[in-house]
Amino acid sequence: MLLPAYRPLLRHTPTQRTITVWPSDAVPALQDCFQRTDWQIFREAAVREGEVDLEDYTSAVLGYISKCTEDVTSTRTVTEYPNQKPWLNAEVRSLLKARDAAFRSGDRLALRAARRQLTAGVKRAKAAYAQRIQGHFTSNDPRREEPLSVTTAEVRRTLQRINPRKAAGPDNISGRVLKGCAYQLTEVLTDIFNTSLQQAVVPTCLKTAIIIPIPKTSTVSGLNDYRPVALTPIVMKCFARDWSWPTSRTASTSTVDPHQYAYRKNRSTEDAISSVVHTALSHLENKDSYVRLLFVDFTSAFQHSHTADPGPETHNTWTEPQPCVTGSWTF
Structure with a gap:
């Protein structure tokens, strides 16, 4: 009889996360740095007995890109709350601070204006988030002729389509660097991809991944309540996207079960x-x-x-x- 009639809500403590801060002049600085870089030096340094050592070549290029990125960026620790909305962006945070400041000042007119601006900012943030989510479901026409090797136009187009908000892999090269410096990195990445296709070898640094356990439920009671998520290098994702179509088209569409939804483009559990x-x-x-x-x-x-x-x-x-x-x- 003394038990409460309701179950109290669980109190989730906020978590700390380290993020990379990008100054306004970071991407132009990287573009200028990569534009002045002689990428042929990396290839010549990796030649062993007349053949390119793909492992050394790829590791040196990716390490150089990561080092240049660290020189123009900084890190900052932020606090994440469990009820944080996915559409919450920097504009809404600034509007929230302006509303709180107007409330503490006691000015009703300023508070009313701050609330109107916050409502409009939330609507814009939700619309932008919905548009970004809908963009993931746009279908592309896969019927095109596939070359035997990767071209610079395909690599540049793949780099420009990278989502900059995706987490980086073990190489610590973010999608923002690859997308912002697509024109400067196209030549060297195309050379690495074609060398890998010619030698039929994938570099070890592109095959490594970081396993991140993600809780399936709010309360974790065992190891089975975690879902492992592998963070692979974004460069490898671009490489796989460029040569995936010639590989997938080796199997005729008539031999694939129409009810197979796994490992097929534009198919999902839904x-x-x-x-x-x-x-x-x-x-x-x-x-x-x-x-x-x-x-x-x-x-x-x-x-x-x-x-x-x-x-x-x-x-x-x-x-x-x-x-x-x-x-x-x-x-």
């Missing part, structure tokens, strides 16, 4: 759900019909287990894949 719901509802329109759905979860099929032998040594073994049936529904 398309799979819509297809299942549409098929089920269309079938249920018939008289005396029913639908039975079987869901199979392979999440725990390949878990890594540790077993101990009777001897002194302990080694790791892989469990046998055992799919888990999570539900069977009948309508």
Whole structure:
């Protein structure tokens, strides 16, 4: 009888995060620096017995770009709150500070004007965020002739389409550098990509990734409540985007299952759900019909287990894949 009739809200503590501060003259300084750089020196220094050492060549170029970026930028620690909206930008933050200042001053007219400006700023921020999200769903026509090698025009176009807000990989080269200096970095990146295609080797520095555990729920009780997200170098993403079409077109569209939604362009889990719901509802329109759905979860099929032998040594073994049936529904 003494238990409260409601569950109190969980209090989430704010988190600290380090961000990179870009001055107004950072991108022009990088453009001027990369424009004056003789990229041929990096290639000549990586030649071993008449052949280019792709590992040294790529590592030297990416390290030079990262060092130049660190010279023109700085870092700052910011506080993030759990209820922070995704559309909240610098303009809305400044309007919030202006409204609070007007409220503390006691001027009603200034407070009323600050509130109007804040409302308009929030609408603009939400519209810009919605437009940015809708831009991710624009489809491109994949029917075009693919060259045997990557051209400078394709690399430049890929660099200009980079989202500057994406997190950088282990090389610490942000998308803002690659997009802002697309014209200055096109030649050297095209040379690296073509050398990789000719040697059929991907540099190790482009294959490394940082695994970031992201909580699936607000309250974490075990390791299974985390979702691993791999942060790969943005340069590798550009490289994969340039040569992915010739690779994907080796398989004819007639041999691909039309109900396959994974690893296909412009397909997602929402398309799979819509297809299942549409098929089920269309079938249920018939008289005396029913639908039975079987869901199979392979999440725990390949878990890594540790077993101990009777001897002194302990080694790791892989469990046998055992799919888990999570539900069977009948309508």
